[in-house]
Amino acid sequence: MQIPLPKLDLPRLPFTPEQASTIAGHVDALYLYLILITLFFSSLVVVLIFYFAVRYRRRAADELPRPVEGSLVLETLWTVIPLMIAMTIFTWGASLYFALYRPPRDAIEIFVVGKQWMWKFQHTEGLREINELHVPVGAKVKLTMTTEDVIHAFAVPAFRIRSDVVPGRYTYLWFEATRTGRFHLFCTEYCGTNHSGMTGWVVVQDPTEYQAWLSGGTSESPAAQGEKLFQSLGCASCHKMDVQGRGPMLAGLFGKPQKLDNGQEVVADEAYIRESILDPQNKRVLGFGSVLMPSFRGQVTEEQILQLIAYIRSLGGPQGGTTGGAGGTMNTAAPGAGGGTTSGIAPDTQRSNPVGGTAPQRTQNANTPAGNRPPR
Ligand code: CUA
Numbered sequence: 337m338q339i340p341l342p343k344l345d346l347p348r349l350p351f352t353p354e355q356a357s358t359i360a361g362h363v364d365a366l367y368l369y370l371i372l373i374t375l376f377f378s379s380l381v382v383v384l385i386f387y388f389a390v391r392y393r394r395r396a397a398d399e400l401p402r403p404v405e406g407s408l409v410l411e412t413l414w415t416v417i418p419l420m421i422a423m424t425i426f427t428w429g430a431s432l433y434f435a436l437y438r439p440p441r442d443a444i445e446i447f448v449v450g451k452q453w454m455w456k457f458q459h460t461e462g463l464r465e466i467n468e469l470h471v472p473v474g475a476k477v478k479l480t481m482t483t484e485d486v487i488h489a490f491a492v493p494a495f496r497i498r499s500d501v502v503p504g505r506y507t508y509l510w511f512e513a514t515r516t517g518r519f520h521l522f523c524t525e526y527c528g529t530n531h532s533g534m535t536g537w538v539v540v541q542d543p544t545e546y547q548a549w550l551s552g553g554t555s556e557s558p559a560a561q562g563e564k565l566f567q568s569l570g571c572a573s574c575h576k577m578d579v580q581g582r583g584p585m586l587a588g589l590f591g592k593p594q595k596l597d598n599g600q601e602v603v604a605d606e607a608y609i610r611e612s613i614l615d616p617q618n619k620r621v622l623g624f625g626s627v628l629m630p631s632f633r634g635q636v637t638e639e640q641i642l643q644l645i646a647y648i649r650s651l652g653g654p655q656g657g658t659t660g661g662a663g664g665t666m667n668t669a670a671p672g673a674g675g676g677t678t679s680g681i682a683p684d685t686q687r688s689n690p691v692g693g694t695a696p697q698r699t700q701n702a703n704t705p706a707g708n709r710p711p712r
Contacts, residue, residue, distance in 0.1 A: 352494060472547075506610070
């Protein structure tokens with residue numbers, strides 16, 4: 337469930353990046369609260385040190401201090417008051433956390449794959465970008481992220497979002513940009529020699545400008561690419577669409593609970609589908625316990641797995657309807673266009689410049705990030 341956040345226009349704190357997402361003001365407000373509490377108690381301690389030093393100084397050389405008994409009132413107060421303050425921080429922080437890490441269902445979906453040392457993006461419509469991400473202003477955007485190699489972290493300071501990107505796992509972020517412009521994105525987890533160069537830009541555009549940019553690329557949707565993979569890898573010989581084959585039917589599966597042959601139940605989400613492709617024997621569907629599906633580990637890249645997931649998702653399921661038009665266009669992508677899917681970035685399907693043509697960006701030269709960076 338999505339916790340709605342009220343709109344918040346807070347003056348920017350000194351030394352903080354600009355606020356360019358709906359969540360940014362809320363994060364800053366919590367920080368301001370923490371800073372004010374810290375300032376208040378630090379000042380209180382300093383003032384009390386001086387006050388007590390004077391008030392309780394030794395007045396005679398042979399003075400004996402009065403014995404101090406405990407005070408129940410004092411002890412209760414300095415336990416209960418800090419507890420209540422800590423709980424306000426906790427509840428505020430927890431509600432922000434839920435808002436930050438539960439993507440809304442009606443969000444635009446973008447796949448993100450981290451790689452030493454670049455960020456690869458693929459839009460639902462099929463467009464790919466490297467180290468640059470185009471999004472429309474005022475729209476919710478959900479990032480489904482993983483990595484081909486080591487742990488990276490995706491962070492956009494102006495949006496106040498950040499998440500680790502972990503091998504073998506999907507992590508999610510979402511944001512809604514509140515103004516157009518270019519905002520720096522960073523890798524914020526040390527990931528090797530060129531970690532510091534693993535940066536890029538989020539380009540926030542007007543919706544019309546964004547649509548123009550989107551339509552400038554000729555490329556297949558991830559779902560259509562996934563469907564081709566599904567055929568070329570031979571998945572379709574067991575997972576049939578109309579009749580029950582040797583494997584479970586996949587239509588309408590996405591997002592639904594699945595009963596397993598060990599009595600457990602899982603939700604058929606991205607992580608489960610990924611696991612079923614790479615380690616099919618881990619969680620076998622009830623009734624298919626004796627079927628030995630081969631593992632596709634090593635045969636598909638992370639990007640291809642995301643495309644397969646997009647395809648299975650496009651076959652329907654509880655969440656399929658909520659993705660709206662995007663879900664509909666997935667199925668209709670013309671088959672036969674383009675060659676086989678590639679593990680890398682096909683230059684003709686990649687655009688990073690809304691104005692220029694479809695000039696391919698350098699993608700091979702991963703260790704010259706400056707070369708990947710678009711002109712400012
Ligand atoms: Cu990727 Cu640091």
